[in-house]
Amino acid sequence: MRKLLLPTLIIIAASLLLIRIFYLQVINDTFKLKSENNAIKIKYDYPERGYIFDRNGKLLVANQASYDIMVIPRELKNIDTLEFCQLLNITKEDYIKKIEKAKVYSPRLPSVFLPQLNKSEFAAFQEKIRKFEGFYFQKRSLRDYEVDFGANIFGFITQVNERLIEKNPYYKSGDLIGRQGVEESYEEILRGIKGVKYIQKDKYNREIGSYKDGKYDTIAVQGEDINLTIDAEIQRYGEQLMINKRGGIVAIEPKTGEILALVTAPSYDPAILVGRQRSKNYTLLYHDSIAKPLYDRGLLAEYPPGSPFKILTGLIALQEEVIDEHTTFVCHHGFSYAPGRFMKCHGSGPHQLNNGIYNSCNTYFANVYLRIIGKYKSTPYAVDNWSNHLKSFGLGQFMGYDLPTGKRGKVPTSKTYKSIYPNWNYSGKTIISNSIGQGEVLMTPIQLANMIATVANEGYYYTPHIIKKIKGASIDKKFTTKHVTTIDKKYFKPMIQGLFDVYNYGTASSLRVEGIDICGKTGTAENFAKIGGKRVQLKDHSIFVAFAPKDNPKIAIAILVENGGFGATIAGPIASLMIEKYLRKKITRVDLEKRVLGISLRDQYAKLGGMKEASAIETTPKDSISRKETSTLKVDSTKQN
Incomplete structure (x- = not known):
């Protein structure tokens, strides 16, 4: 019986190892997806934050559209920096500083180059963005305050820092987060869940469609609305x-x-x-x-x-x-x-x-x-x-x-x-x-x-x-x-x-x-x-x-x-x-x-x-x-x- 124990254990361990390898290589595409990141572009769809109402249903905080200019440093090619800077009303020194900062974050991942353009700024730059390879727009949702009071109650939203990104994998460079007030206290409820799309690229770095027919794509879920006790x-x-x-x-x-x-x-x-x-x-x-x-x-x-x-x-x-x-x-x-x-x-x-x-x-x-x-x-x-x-x-x-x-x-x-x-x-x-x-x-x-x-x-x-x-949940029992x-x-x-x-x-x-x-x-x-x-x-x-x-x-x-x-x-x-x-x-x-x-x-x-x-x-x-x-x-x- 003792003679059979060691061979039996070896056979069981080898079998488990083979089953795991088969699962990872044939059934599960997760690691394959990660290995193909160089040929896949990830796009995020950011949901609207939940609306904030007072105790009587009066709308206090809504949303407005905003656009960030994102950059992927290694995709930059033949940029006319003079024209680019004139369009965005920035200096060449600012341009260089922002690009270097993006490279430090990641040469191949997108990061925010210029945040929170309004509709008119977006429209002016949208016409020529095709000339600036490596840059693209990311639509986001900013707060639109319906009242001019209650700032200490609401708090505000701001970009996440690198420390938080390291601590919480949900957030990426350029993401927004609530700070102070109810924006911070109820961040996970108000923010919703962002959607993700994986785009396949060819050897010329051109987008050729959804990766795996959208198998890994997720849709954005809007943040929940909340009513405050405030009158x-x-x-x-x-x-x-x-x-x-x-x-x-x-x-x-x-x-x-x-x-x-x-x-x-x-x-x-x-x-x-x-x-x-x-x-x-x-x-x-x-x-x-x-x-x-x-x-x-x-x-x-x-x-x-x-x-x-x-x-x-x-x-x-x-x-x-x-x-x-x-x-x-x-x-x-x-x-x-x-x-x-x-x-x-x-x-x-x-x-x-x-x-x-x-x-x-x-x-x-x-x-x-x-x-x-x-x-x-x-x-x-x-x-x-x-x-x-x-x-x-x-x-x-x-x-x-x-x-x-x-x-x-x-x-x-x-x-x-x-x-x-x-x-x-x-x-x-x-x-x-x-x-x-x-x-x-x-x-x-x-x-x-x-x-x-x-x-x-x-x-x-x-x-x-x-x-x-x-909306859709109950308040804390305490x-x-x-x-x-x-x-x-x-x-x-x-x-x-x-x-x-x-x-x-x-x-x-x-x-x-x-x-x-x-x-x-x-x-x-x-x-x-x-x-x-x-x-x-x-x-x-x-x-x-x-x-x-x-x-x-x-x-x-x-x-x-x-x-x-x-x-x-x-x-x-x-x-x-x-x-x-x-x-x-x-x-x-x-x-x-x-x-x-x-x-x-x-x-x-x-x-x-x-x-x-x-x-x-x-x-x-x-x-x-x-x-x-x-x-x-x-x-x-x-x-x-």
């Missing part, structure tokens, strides 16, 4: 209200987590990143270190949240049962928490939860926070317990939304304070600034919006997302998964009443909209920057969060306006206007609208390096504060904040 009208309106201002607006439908508006200011017309001027315009935007129009403040800007954070301080205290809605603290224009340490407040007299919220009393929430931390013998344990409550609102972490950029914000833990105070037993008074949204807490506008949406829902939220519908906070539902009702009374009796009483029950909270952030090596205080940032209606909320919103002053000065009016625009499709508070549209903060921004003149490619001015700034939070003021 085009309030997106446009939000960008209009933010002209001559800098900051971010995020609006969410509380019951679904759908993003209704995502505004960053300043922004730009998305159409400037289409065509042959795309690279030049992108470079201008990219190198604008003052305004940073490519920086999405709604997703990336991290700020101490200020007084809107008092909402969370109150809810955690209720959950921890260290207060109830009737617990009273007396305010004497501030709170003394250590020798020489005094937290100012514009309020006075006794405060409970309701008027503590609508008067934005620092003294009340400082005392509440001390009870939260003081409930446990171990301060580190108490801090981590407090931190875990905050994290249940989606804070201090990447939220998982379907856009390719973002920041996690910051929720401090016991580890945070161990690194700050390694040899010091800190207490609640040491970190008392956390009580009013100062201290080490940082939040992005989208986190603020999700927080107030969670309050509107009385304790749950859905991951914010921008995709509503994909966007329909409910996240429940650590706060019991019963504690949200008194808090919501306090937020409602902010509009009735408190810091937003002048911002009411007749017939709409709005709940909201003002905030103000101090703004410091280094100018000439000195720390200089500039005008405060304006913050506001709100939702409406009070019962069965349809919209939750967060606004941050850099250098906007008190929360009720600019951010608050914008919130009221955006809410009315969404719910009623019209504006009755024309006084607020006129006030906001008339406010320009360009002079404030000029203090940080000078104001650039608006260029011809802008739809809103380049006027944002340098991101080198640092921010801390200002004490809220009753009836002013």
Whole structure:
């Protein structure tokens, strides 16, 4: 038996080898196709990208035809470079540089010589392209923007680089890919599948027909259309209200987590990143270190949240049962928490939860926070317990939304304070600034919006997302998964009443909209920057969060306006206007609208390096504060904040 084992194994191995060789040489033509590449020309048929619509079916992004001039270096023969360069309005030096670059990529494979010719440029060159052997046209599809807003939402398309080509074999030289926004997030859905045709050539390099009668050819499959959750009208309106201002607006439908508006200011017309001027315009935007129009403040800007954070301080205290809605603290224009340490407040007299919220009393929430931390013998344990409550609102972490950029914000833990105070037993008074949204807490506008949406829902939220519908497919299940906070539902009702009374009796009483029950909270952030090596205080940032209606909320919103002053000065009016625009499709508070549209903060921004003149490619001015700034939070003021 052992004598037969070795011969048997040899026979089996030889048989398998022969079968494989027969398959590759007789049945499968794949390697034959590769070996005949020198006699085969590959042509790609690029599909249209999927269209982009808003939540109501309004077309936002379509397509337009574009043509690339492709070159196969080894097929170049007897080129009249002077005539060629004159036709395309390029220099001979440019011609040589582009040809050398194509040779480096591959002498025998096509690469882009000149991209994105429009119809008139294509027509002029098409008549004479037969004279320039080795060059041919490749039709592609570029974006055609039906609106002049939402650039940060859409992103843009650009040519793939060599690194990506090496990483992903689907892409070839000259292919286009989505970058930033939904173009990047949903690239594989929007791009479709390109078709391939194999053309047989004879020994004279002439095309003689399809290889193998088209056996290996494939047809292009158009990209799928998508509907965004964005409401085009309030997106446009939000960008209009933010002209001559800098900051971010995020609006969410509380019951679904759908993003209704995502505004960053300043922004730009998305159409400037289409065509042959795309690279030049992108470079201008990219190198604008003052305004940073490519920086999405709604997703990336991290700020101490200020007084809107008092909402969370109150809810955690209720959950921890260290207060109830009737617990009273007396305010004497501030709170003394250590020798020489005094937290100012514009309020006075006794405060409970309701008027503590609508008067934005620092003294009340400082005392509440001390009870939260003081409930446990171990301060580190108490801090981590407090931190875990905050994290249940989606804070201090990447939220998982379907856009390719973002920041996690910051929720401090016991580890945070161990690194700050390694040899010091800190207490609640040491970190008392956390009580009013100062201290080490940082939040992005989208986190603020999700927080107030969670309050509107009385304790749950859905991951914010921008995709509503994909033709022929379903959206990710994570966007329909409910996240429940650590706060019991019963504690949200008194808090919501306090937020409602902010509009009735408190810091937003002048911002009411007749017939709409709005709940909201003002905030103000101090703004410091280094100018000439000195720390200089500039005008405060304006913050506001709100939702409406009070019962069965349809919209939750967060606004941050850099250098906007008190929360009720600019951010608050914008919130009221955006809410009315969404719910009623019209504006009755024309006084607020006129006030906001008339406010320009360009002079404030000029203090940080000078104001650039608006260029011809802008739809809103380049006027944002340098991101080198640092921010801390200002004490809220009753009836002013």
